[in-house]
Amino acid sequence: MLRCDSCHIDVEGQLRRCPLCGSPLSGTPSPDPFPDVPPVRQAFHVGGLVGTITAVLCLVALLLLAVGLVTIPEAVAIVGVLLVNYLFLRNILAHATSGLRMVERYFFVLLAMALLVYFATRAPVVSTFIVPLLCIVALLANGVLLAIFRSRFIEGYAKYLIMDIVLGGVPLLLVAFGQAAWPWPAVVSAVLALLLLAVLLVGTRGQFARESCKLFDRG
Template identity: 25%
Template sequence: MQTCKRCHVQIRGDKRVCPLCGSPVSGTPEKSPFPVLKRRIFTRLLILRIALFLMIAVLIILPVVQYFAGRPLPWVPLAMISAVIGFADVSFTLYYRNNALKTIHVQLYIGILVCLVVDKFTGWHRWSVTWAVPAIFLGLIAGTILTGLILRAALQDFVLYILLDTLLSAIQFLFLYMGWNTKPIFAVCSIMAEILFFLGILIFRWRDFKSASERYFNV
């Protein structure tokens, strides 16, 4: 153990000078009692910068590829849109990393957008509005419940996510009205499931919904 020549105090670890008076120390240094923390290789800022660089690279390179191809390439706009959506996805995930419920919802909302874009640029076969979107909204119900149970969260902590899902699921009525969805059974089941689930919460857990509304909207 090291000793300060001036203070005559014993110093643990490996020091060149006394941390109290700054005088030289003598003695045999010993292993530091504090653990050495490994430096993170990938930080949030680095991941965000990598995602931003990749998005910019795609947005610059693909138009050049299409220019030299001499003809329209249908996959180029899709890839460019996917790059922007991917960057937004990474940004949201990093920003809401401590809120699992919010992260799941943002991811699945982005998934809906990706399905619609891919369907549009691959010939508009309408599989997105017929099957993918209803399935995602049904998955949101199950995902919200399971995440709440796993995290042991109170219902008032995620009941507003269920309200948001119910409101957004109504967009499927627009798909039906515009004739995009010619097989409405799955979509109607999805909408009804969202509405019934939310009505059940209002009937059986009204206090939790009221408490969440007061906390978030001051009503």
């Protein structure tokens, strides 16, 4: 057993100096109570993998631009979408506290990226099908979550429900401004948004209205 003559304490292990005062220890070292375990190295870094994939896809977009398969606005839109997606996924991996909340937010990121791609490329498939499909999936998913969790989902996710309902009408705006080639996916999205709003207003006994008022109450 090692001993510090200055502090008058016994020290286990194989230290050379007192951990309190730094004086040299006297006596015979004893076996270290903490085994010498080599540090565990993380073999798989998800964040690094996402960054690598993003960098590779950005290089592919630049190569497509170099060979003339995409235009400059299209290449900029692709790279912008990839970078936004990477930043959001990195934030999820680093700070995710609620997986469901991250999924709700990811819908807004995907919708923003789809609109960015459309306004850069003017590809009708994006405005006609991809944007409405994203809204439809989000509205259906919120409907299922509402049926499962009921009041708990409204209490914690009222603001996301409001934003999803509002964004459900975005595809119809694209149709109104002549940006979509076929109106029916947009109509389905708008109808689902209205149905979800009706369920929330009628079927939740005023809870959705109360939670919505809290969001706008600055008092």
